[in-house]
Amino acid sequence: xxxxxxxxxxxxxxxxxxxxxxxxxxxxxxxxxxxxxxxxxxxxxxxxxxxxxxxxxxxxxxxxxxxxxxxxxxxxxxxxxxxxxxxxxxxxxxxxxxxxxxxxxxxxxxxxxxxxxxxxxxxxxxxxxxxxxxxxxxxxxxxxxxxxxxxxxxxxxxxxxxxxxxxxxxxxxxxxxxxxxxxxxxxxxxxxxxxxx
Amino acid sequence: xxxxxxxxxxxxxxxxxxxxxxxxxxxxxxxxxxxxxxxxxxxxxxxxxxxxxxxxxxxxxxxxxxxxxxxxxxxxxxxxxxxxxxxxxxxxxxxxxxxxxxxxxxxxxxxxxxxxxxxxxxxxxxxxxxxxxxxxxxxxxxxxxxxxxxxxxxxxxxxxxxxxxxxxxxxxxxxxxxxxxxxxxxxxxxxxxxxxxxxxxxxxxxxxxxxxxxxxxxxxxxxxxxxxxxxxxxxxxxxxxxxxxxxxxxxxxxxxxxxxxxxxxxxxxx
Numbered sequence: 524x525x526x527x528x529x530x531x532x533x534x535x536x537x538x539x540x541x542x543x544x545x546x547x548x549x550x551x552x553x554x555x556x557x558x559x560x561x562x563x564x565x566x567x568x569x570x571x572x573x574x575x576x577x578x579x580x581x582x583x584x585x586x587x588x589x590x591x592x593x594x595x596x597x598x599x600x601x602x603x604x605x606x607x608x609x610x611x612x613x614x615x616x617x618x619x620x621x622x623x624x625x626x627x628x629x630x631x632x633x634x635x636x637x638x639x640x641x642x643x644x645x646x647x648x649x650x651x652x653x654x655x656x657x658x659x660x661x662x663x664x665x666x667x668x669x670x671x672x673x674x675x676x677x678x679x680x681x682x683x684x685x686x687x688x689x690x691x692x693x694x695x696x697x698x699x700x701x702x703x704x705x706x707x708x709x710x711x712x713x714x715x716x717x718x719x720x
Numbered sequence: 721x722x723x724x725x726x727x728x729x730x731x732x733x734x735x736x737x738x739x740x741x742x743x744x745x746x747x748x749x750x751x752x753x754x755x756x757x758x759x760x761x762x763x764x765x766x767x768x769x770x771x772x773x774x775x776x777x778x779x780x781x782x783x784x785x786x787x788x789x790x791x792x793x794x795x796x797x798x799x800x801x802x803x804x805x806x807x808x809x810x811x812x813x814x815x816x817x818x819x820x821x822x823x824x825x826x827x828x829x830x831x832x833x834x835x836x837x838x839x840x841x842x843x844x845x846x847x848x849x850x851x852x853x854x855x856x857x858x859x860x861x862x863x864x865x866x867x868x869x870x871x872x873x874x875x876x877x878x879x880x881x882x883x884x885x886x887x888x889x890x891x892x893x894x895x896x897x898x899x900x901x902x903x904x905x906x907x908x909x910x911x912x913x914x915x916x917x918x919x920x921x922x923x924x925x926x927x928x929x930x931x932x933x934x935x936x937x938x939x940x941x942x943x944x945x946x947x948x949x950x951x952x953x954x955x956x957x958x959x960x961x962x963x964x965x966x967x968x969x970x971x972x973x974x975x976x977x978x979x980x981x982x983x984x985x986x987x988x989x990x
Contacts, residue, residue, distance in 0.1 A: 550761065580759055
């Protein structure tokens with residue numbers, strides 16, 4: 524994986540140019556190329572497939588309207604992911620009370636922690652537990668871990684998507700992973716027990 | 721990537737931990753990615769069409785007028801009136817029907833009938849979010865709360881809307897699944913209009929000794945679209961709607977409870 528963000532290639536630039544002229548078919552092609560990453564990030568942030576679908580759709584609509592602001596010398600995927608993250612955060616702010624209620628309920632009734640036994644530690648179970656652990660972190664920590672590890676963006680792409688300097692990615696990741704490790708040790712002791720210090 | 725994340729432990733140990741994290745994250749079982757591209761294209765096309773025409777709220781008014789004119793014309797012919805179309809009026813809400821007026825005897829099949837699928841609104845999109853205290857200041861009628869079920873408590877979300885008059889929407893979330901609405905109670909003040917189409921199965925019932933309607937299907941609410949507020953036909957609960965009046969206020973209780981339970985909730989308002 525390259526550590527340098529790749530600008531939109533010639534074909535993409537042509538599609539972007541057409542979409543800027545209002546060509547919805549060109550935009551549909553571009554959406555098709557990036558919808559998986561956008562939907563997955565929205566799902567990780569929201570935890571609900573229907574909400575993630577709505578958020579992803581709205582993110583692409585917003586991106587279409589803001590397409591004239593997009594710098595075609597930059598990669599498109601981090602730009603779309605940044606729009607998605609901002610959209611989700613704005614929605615959360617707009618319904619702060621609603622989400623606060625959800626968070627309160629989640630904290631009051633934490634998901635049962637199923638320590639995977641050696642014979643039951645399937646990758647998807649580990650992944651689901653890891654996600655639960657990540658969701659205990661603050662939004663900034665969640666974002667950096669989702670971008671870097673779940674969506675497997677390079678450091679440079681992560682920096683673009685999170686709108687921070689590449690050097691900051693490393694320090695933020697370091698702090699986020701430190702906190703994740705504490706959460707796992709405290710609330711998910713069955714997950715990677717042998718690796719917890 | 722070979723960053724050292726934890727200075728207090730060894731580098732190999734940290735790298736192994738990070739490798740485990742990377743593997744688990746990579747194996748995460750995402751739901752299948754839906755076809756967003758074609759939906760986005762359809763939405764853009766719809767918006768383009770909307771720009772070419774009247775704003776949605778204006779179009780809604782015109783559509784309602786056309787419906788009323790059509791109904792007016794049809795209702796002028798007695799045979800047509802009897803055979804084709806009727807409507808029920810209860811408080812501020814007018815329910816257009818394509819079947820004869822329902823009898824006061826509920827049909828046996830309605831007890832287990834499933835509501836017809838209609839779009840269920842996301843709370844995230846509802847306009848006018850406020851607090852109970854603020855909503856009480858905004859409307860000139862007392863906002864009443866159900867005292868049954870006993871565990872219901874205060875609403876989890878409150879919205880103040882404007883549909884020709886003030887409307888307060890109270891929402892209770894499902895404790896087991898807070899993304900799901902357990903119950904919504906709409907209180908429509910004087911001057912409100914509420915046309916309801918596609919009511920599905922309709923029954924007449926009684927709340928506090930007065931006529932009430934037990935129906936299903938969507939109704940008009942205000943939604944946020946970007947920075948604008950617009951109207952749409954939606955519902956909040958996958959269930960049915962009990963509509964009744966008290967004084968100048970029309971109440972609409974949306975729930976997946978049975979009719980008997982819904983009436984009990986309605987009669988518990990204090």
